[in-house]
Amino acid sequence: MSGQPNTRLADLFGLAGWSKGELARLVNKQAAAMGHPQLSTDTSRVRRWIDMGEIPRDPVPRVLAALFTERLGRVVTIEDLGLVRHGRAGKRQGDGNAEHPDGVPWAPERTAAVLTEFTGMDLMLNRRGLVGAGAALAAGSTLSSAMYDWLHTDPTLKADAPALDDPLHADPAGFDRYEAAPVGSQEIEELERSVEVFRAWDAARGGGLQRKAVVGQLNEVGGMLAYHHPPHLQRRLWGVAANLAVLAGWMSHDVGLEPTAQKYFVIAAHAAREGGDRPRAGEALSRAARQMVHLGRPGDALDLMKLAQSGAGDRLQPRTKAMFHTIEAWAQASMGKGQAMRRTLGRAEDLFVSDREDVEPPDWMQTFKDEDLYGMQALAYRTLAEFDPAAATHAQYYAEKALALRVDGRERSKIFDHLSMASACFIADDPEQADRYARLALMSMGSNSSRRTWDRLRQMYRLTAEYAGYPKIHELREEIRLVLPPQRGKSEGGSAQA
Numbered sequence: 001m002s003g004q005p006n007t008r009l010a011d012l013f014g015l016a017g018w019s020k021g022e023l024a025r026l027v028n029k030q031a032a033a034m035g036h037p038q039l040s041t042d043t044s045r046v047r048r049w050i051d052m053g054e055i056p057r058d059p060v061p062r063v064l065a066a067l068f069t070e071r072l073g074r075v076v077t078i079e080d081l082g083l084v085r086h087g088r089a090g091k092r093q094g095d096g097n098a099e100h101p102d103g104v105p106w107a108p109e110r111t112a113a114v115l116t117e118f119t120g121m122d123l124m125l126n127r128r129g130l131v132g133a134g135a136a137l138a139a140g141s142t143l144s145s146a147m148y149d150w151l152h153t154d155p156t157l158k159a160d161a162p163a164l165d166d167p168l169h170a171d172p173a174g175f176d177r178y179e180a181a182p183v184g185s186q187e188i189e190e191l192e193r194s195v196e197v198f199r200a201w202d203a204a205r206g207g208g209l210q211r212k213a214v215v216g217q218l219n220e221v222g223g224m225l226a227y228h229h230p231p232h233l234q235r236r237l238w239g240v241a242a243n244l245a246v247l248a249g250w251m252s253h254d255v256g257l258e259p260t261a262q263k264y265f266v267i268a269a270h271a272a273r274e275g276g277d278r279p280r281a282g283e284a285l286s287r288a289a290r291q292m293v294h295l296g297r298p299g300d301a302l303d304l305m306k307l308a309q310s311g312a313g314d315r316l317q318p319r320t321k322a323m324f325h326t327i328e329a330w331a332q333a334s335m336g337k338g339q340a341m342r343r344t345l346g347r348a349e350d351l352f353v354s355d356r357e358d359v360e361p362p363d364w365m366q367t368f369k370d371e372d373l374y375g376m377q378a379l380a381y382r383t384l385a386e387f388d389p390a391a392a393t394h395a396q397y398y399a400e401k402a403l404a405l406r407v408d409g410r411e412r413s414k415i416f417d418h419l420s421m422a423s424a425c426f427i428a429d430d431p432e433q434a435d436r437y438a439r440l441a442l443m444s445m446g447s448n449s450s451r452r453t454w455d456r457l458r459q460m461y462r463l464t465a466e467y468a469g470y471p472k473i474h475e476l477r478e479e480i481r482l483v484l485p486p487q488r489g490k491s492e493g494g495s496a497q498a
Helices: 007-016 020-033 043-051 060-072 108-128 140-151 185-205 211-224 231-254 258-274 278-294 298-311 318-334 338-354 370-384 389-405 411-427 431-445 451-467 471-483
Strands: none
Touching (some): 007 043, 140 278, 185 211, 185 411, 231 258, 231 278, 231 451, 278 318, 318 338, 411 431, 431 451, 431 471, 451 471
């Protein structure tokens, strides 16, 4: 017992709106449902948890996490409640020490436990039809300062240390945990193939349709990681976990679950580093940076990109560096920094063409092709055109080059290219062409589950106002108004930028 109030638990308790007596009764009821009928708590115990910082024994933290998750409609973990014994209980986000604010990064032996707990809670929200939003996004500067030293050090794998006392077995986390058991190379190969299937589906149809399957697969892999495998297999498992966590984060971002997405990107960075793959950790953080630009926080994105680039180590291939620079350029464009954006895109082009492809790219980079470079250039110039309309012609040029190469079934990327082109045409005073590309985007959006495409459409729709007197554009505006979903509120992550 710390003797200090647990401010995290107190804040969430206030949001939930229970009385202390109600929470005590709910804990007893939920514990019985989870197979612990002997557990009995009362109002005085709840008061000690909140007011005195007492940390109850297992399974109470897990019971509380389940109750708050269901009540608030978003994932609430044991860490969120300030109930982790090895950390400092009771600190709300941003109140941690200078080295590890908010417990990020967590201790290496906690990664699999955090992974399984968070995915288990996420699956519970899916099963019960809850939304899974409402938490706040951490600032990019907060994440980067917390993770800088950690990411720049070489990981000490659990698999490389003597198996004396595995804390994962002593600290079961979450629900639906996969029973720890050994797996072999064949099972890991199957898991690696499943990642490729999920990636292809996400690129074609958006993140909404397979997100639950990816989260469920990640939950099982977290359980597998609790078993002490030979180092080479353990590293591959961490790689699978990192890839699935990035996918879970990207799919969550794609459907507007922004705080959930950010958590998965951080989990992915942890998993990649546990597997000794710092470039993969950097790429996971670059996804969080792209999310920040989309949500109108380019300064936070640049903070994260600095960490992604420096923390990825010296094994980054030129093409990966090029991709990182395109994200940085998009953030600069969002701030109206045209000269900086052009310099950054120039570096990206130079790096991209310098890649001789004599080294096999990692699997997570095999989808960054010529059309993806062009698509990001188009997006950066289209974004800059909001500040400098002359940039619109460059956006049109690169969007056209990207679309000419989009033949591999990645429909979501094609929609984004069509919207970049349509927006650039409106800014360049070419409503006829804009109408054509906007309608091409609309034709595909109905069969795609990506909310990000609707965010971009909403940004393009704003540009149609100047041409509302044109019959074709008036008709287009009416069609868009009929199909646009309601705009998400600030609690889900803020407003999107194009």
